[in-house]
Amino acid sequence: MTDNKYKMVGNVPSDISVVRFATVRAQEIVALTKMIENPQTTKLIFQKLPCHMRRRAMSHNPNRMPRLLREAHKSQMAKSGPALKPKRPRRKYRRRPSRLLEEYKKRSSKMSWLETHLWHAKRFHMTAKWGYRLPEKSCARGHRFCHRSVAEHCLLVDISYLCCIEIQGPQNAIIHELAPLCDPKTGPTFGASSFLNGTREGRVTIFQKNSFSRGPIGLVTFLWRHGETPDMRTLWIWCHPAFYEQFLVELNSSYGSNSDSLIEQIKIKITLNKGKLNRFRLRGPLAHSVISNLLDKEIRKVFIASQSPGFVAGVDVRDPRMILPQSRVKEHTSVPSQCETVITSRSRLWDASVRDQIAQVRTSFPDYVVNGRRSQLLVPGSELPLQPEEIPIPLLIVNASHESSDFVPGCDVIFPAGWATAFWLALIYSGGHAGGLKDVESMNFEYRICSDLCLEVDSNAGKTAAAEQKVKLMEDYFRKPPKTRTNFIKLATPFPFSIDWNRLLIDWGYQVEQGFTVLRDKKLLNTLSLNKQNLLSEFTFSYPHLVAVTIRLKHGSPRDFSMICIPKMDDKFNSPINEPIHQDPGAKERKILRQQHSSQLKSLAKKRKESRSSDDKVKDFCSDAVIAIHKEKMRSLWLPPSCNLKTSYVRPVIGFVTKGDFGLSEGKGIGRGYIVIRSVPQISASLVLVRNPGTSLYMWAEIALC
Amino acid sequence: MSERASDSATGVKQEQVPSAKKERYDPEEYQLRKRLPARLPSRPNDVYVNTKTNFKAQLARCFKCLETSNSIHIHGLGAAAPKAINLALQLQLKSNTPLEHSVTTSTVHLIDDFEPQYDSGDFYSKERQNSAVHIKVYKLINMDMDRK
Numbered sequence: 051m052t053d054n055k056y057k058m059v060g061n062v063p064s065d066i067s068v069v070r071f072a073t074v075r076a077q078e079i080v081a082l083t084k085m086i087e088n089p090q091t092t093k094l095i096f097q098k099l100p101c102h103m104r105r106r107a108m109s110h111n112p113n114r115m116p117r118l119l120r121e122a123h124k125s126q127m128a129k130s131g132p133a134l135k136p137k138r139p140r141r142k143y144r145r146r147p148s149r150l151l152e153e154y155k156k157r158s159s160k161m162s163w164l165e166t167h168l169w170h171a172k173r174f175h176m177t178a179k180w181g182y183r184l185p186e187k188s189c190a191r192g193h194r195f196c197h198r199s200v201a202e203h204c205l206l207v208d209i210s211y212l213c214c215i216e217i218q219g220p221q222n223a224i225i226h227e228l229a230p231l232c233d234p235k236t237g238p239t240f241g242a243s244s245f246l247n248g249t250r251e252g253r254v255t256i257f258q259k260n261s262f263s264r265g266p267i268g269l270v271t272f273l274w275r276h277g278e279t280p281d282m283r284t285l286w287i288w289c290h291p292a293f294y295e296q297f298l299v300e301l302n303s304s305y306g307s308n309s310d311s312l313i314e315q316i317k318i319k320i321t322l323n324k325g326k327l328n329r330f331r332l333r334g335p336l337a338h339s340v341i342s343n344l345l346d347k348e349i350r351k352v353f354i355a356s357q358s359p360g361f362v363a364g365v366d367v368r369d370p371r372m373i374l375p376q377s378r379v380k381e382h383t384s385v386p387s388q389c390e391t392v393i394t395s396r397s398r399l400w401d402a403s404v405r406d407q408i409a410q411v412r413t414s415f416p417d418y419v420v421n422g423r424r425s426q427l428l429v430p431g432s433e434l435p436l437q438p439e440e441i442p443i444p445l446l447i448v449n450a451s452h453e454s455s456d457f458v459p460g461c462d463v464i465f466p467a468g469w470a471t472a473f474w475l476a477l478i479y480s481g482g483h484a485g486g487l488k489d490v491e492s493m494n495f496e497y498r499i500c501s502d503l504c505l506e507v508d509s510n511a512g513k514t515a516a517a518e519q520k521v522k523l524m525e526d527y528f529r530k531p532p533k534t535r536t537n538f539i540k541l542a543t544p545f546p547f548s549i550d551w552n553r554l555l556i557d558w559g560y561q562v563e564q565g566f567t568v569l570r571d572k573k574l575l576n577t578l579s580l581n582k583q584n585l586l587s588e589f590t591f592s593y594p595h596l597v598a599v600t601i602r603l604k605h606g607s608p609r610d611f612s613m614i615c616i617p618k619m620d621d622k623f624n625s626p627i628n629e630p631i632h633q634d635p636g637a638k639e640r641k642i643l644r645q646q647h648s649s650q651l652k653s654l655a656k657k658r659k660e661s662r663s664s665d666d667k668v669k670d671f672c673s674d675a676v677i678a679i680h681k682e683k684m685r686s687l688w689l690p691p692s693c694n695l696k697t698s699y700v701r702p703v704i705g706f707v708t709k710g711d712f713g714l715s716e717g718k719g720i721g722r723g724y725i726v727i728r729s730v731p732q733i734s735a736s737l738v739l740v741r742n743p744g745t746s747l748y749m750w751a752e753i754a755l756c
Numbered sequence: 757m758s759e760r761a762s763d764s765a766t767g768v769k770q771e772q773v774p775s776a777k778k779e780r781y782d783p784e785e786y787q788l789r790k791r792l793p794a795r796l797p798s799r800p801n802d803v804y805v806n807t808k809t810n811f812k813a814q815l816a817r818c819f820k821c822l823e824t825s826n827s828i829h830i831h832g833l834g835a836a837a838p839k840a841i842n843l844a845l846q847l848q849l850k851s852n853t854p855l856e857h858s859v860t861t862s863t864v865h866l867i868d869d870f871e872p873q874y875d876s877g878d879f880y881s882k883e884r885q886n887s888a889v890h891i892k893v894y895k896l897i898n899m900d901m902d903r904k
Binding site: 250 | 871872873874876877878
């Protein structure tokens with residue numbers, strides 16, 4: 051019983067010495083505390099938490115741990131390698147406009163964006179041209195809608211890709227240096243008195259220095275500054291980016307060729323204003339009403355009254371973000387009233403310092419601040435009263451000038467850089483319809499306006515563009531299988547993808563080593579159109595000139611690259627004439643070549659197999675080179691051979707149509723093209739024959755020199 | 757004596773010149789561009805007549821307008837005035853309902869721009885007048901006289 055219990059404790063001493071006890075136990079104590087403080091457990095901290103404190107998210111989110119354990123947990127997580135990469139933000143967040151702009155800045159070395167790019171990119175199909183990303187055609191609106199916009203409403207195009215060159219200096223010196231670049235026989239030039247005081251914009255075709263017989267560089271528009279003395283004048287020249295480089299080279303050579311002393315005396319300064327100004331083009335009967343929505347009430351009445359073509363008006367407007375209407379309004383014509391006050395051509399836009407100051411305001415007074423203030427207005431959507439940070443923005447409004455016999459009213463707006471989106475939205479909301487490059491082309495085709503945005507057929511830029519188009523069309527053609535390709539050899543089409551003007555001129559007996567040009571001399575064109583060819587000397591006819599013509603068909607319409615031919619003497623009007631089907635000598639050759647090629651490929655494949663199995667890697671039986679050679683040969687066999695254009699066909703060819711389609715403005719088929727000058731006397735009663743590429747029917751058409 | 761005013765926004769000359777001393781312009785020096793007349797607001801029942809469109813098409817358009825509204829205004833400027841008159845009379849002849857017409861004439865101010873073809877010339881404009889005819893063609897509304 052109790053004796054047994056106490057038997058064990060019989061050996062227990064009655065007293066202990068504390069010091070001795072502690073020293074012996076000290077090692078144990080040290081070992082235990084060591085263990086407590088440095089746990090050598092295989093368990094992680096979060097596993098040692100009691101069950102009711104553990105959370106699922108603490109595996110990746112340390113904030114779910116109790117505070118005291120967080121640091122230790124974080125260090126344990128870090129030991130297991132780097133964390134997962136952060137979640138990629140959702141697509142909508144990635145595509146917000148501010149982030150897109152950052153993206154753009156990274157890739158803007160080769161391609162430039164217009165300021166209104168983001169607006170266009172959401173609504174238009176875009177292309178890359180001349181180093182810019184430009185809107186080509188609308189995703190939602192069709193071709194007819196855009197034509198109606200020009201004919202009845204207002205079409206709005208962003209042409210800020212036009213490059214501006216500013217020349218400052220004494221008036222006579224500037225004119226003297228620019229004189230060799232333009233031909234006075236084609237119309238008024240830089241020094242014409244009508245443009246000198248800066249109230250009108252002029253347009254002139256520029257050539258290479260003193261060589262008017264070779265092709266031009268292109269068409270440029272220019273504007274002098276109003277209100278200056280003849281000692282110090284400013285000239286703005288707007289040119290197309292396709293020939294911008296070439297034009298700069300010409301300018302530098304003409305200004306740089308002077309001796310140094312002259313330059314110091316004259317002090318002409320050339321500044322490149324390439325990205326500093328924006329320009330919008332509005333064409334259509336309601337263009338002036340749309341623009342007048344940007345202006346103040348008093349100026350509005352004066353403005354509607356002043357619609358003189360070519361006139362330049364300088365106005366100051368409020369920040370367009372203040373007066374943006376709440377939703378799009380359809381524009382109506384407003385009746386012009388008689389007005390006594392007159393708009394001046396003076397503008398502060400010419401001052402570089404003013405432009406910089408205004409560009410500053412755009413960043414210092416951002417959109418969200420404006421929108422915040424507008425949302426606090428009592429009546430939603432009304433105009434914001436004058437804000438303290440606002441400064442009036444100078445604009446230049448250039449009325450459209452007469453370019454051809456058809457006149458389409460409209461205007462151009464020029465304003466400083468940085469404000470494109472604000473003005474664009476204001477104009478769209480006031481009733482403008484946006485357009486792209488295709489609409490510009492269609493305007494040029496239907497009405498022959500906007501020729502400063504299109505390239506001349508005899509200029510280098512135009513020839514490059516034609517070559518690019520040729521490559522594209524050829525690729526499209528050869529992508530089709532051989533059975534569905536139109537056989538241009540049999541259907542007697544000499545130039546299905548691009549027109550070789552040199553060939554045409556050689557066949558008509560000209561020498562084209564120096565190149566050819568389009569006749570632009572106004573006097574000669576007048577005499578030709580009045581049918582007074584006998585007045586012209588033989589000299590003009592002996593020069594390789596092309597003459598621009600328009601052909602109109604009653605039934606049917608011409609296509610691009612259609613042939614213009616002269617009827618024979620005894621051809622009755624409206625009688626059907628057909629081109630007989632030509633022989634295709636290449637067909638047999640193509641067949642033989644195809645068979646040879648397939649057998650060659652088979653033999654190469656066999657050899658490759660043998661060499662693989664025999665481990666003899668000496669020769670490489672690759673068939674890539676063979677395929678490439680065969681492709682080239684086949685393509686050349688499909689293309690029509692070059693032949694004499696005057697004699698190879700049933701009727702002699704005098705010219706070609708560069709752009710042909712159904713003309714919506716006239717309601718019949720129209721073609722814009724060029725003919726050889728020597729053929730003009732041979733046209734009787736303005737009747738010619740037109741044959742579309744890939745067809746054999748000759749259609750009767752009326753021809754007019756435009 | 758000079759007819760050329762300073763190049764202003766509207767481009768209209770200020771003085772009148774006696775017709776005996778009218779200066780003809782040299783077609784080589786200048787090109788005449790007729791400016792379009794100011795576009796007037798066109799309500800749905802306004803029909804503007806021109807010489808280029810087919811007569812039958814314009815007649816069909818007039819009939820279409822008459823279906824929806826009670827009256828139609830026909831406007832003709834210059835050489836289109838006889839055509840407008842013809843249109844109104846044909847409308848009366850061929851319509852099923854009895855139509856009445858009332859005619860007014862007016863003068864329209866037109867501006868011609870002279871564009872210089874060479875460096876030496878200057879832009880100037882001349883104002884001229886042309887006559888226009890406005891015909892209102894309206895249906896007779898039957899007044900019911902038998903009602904007591």
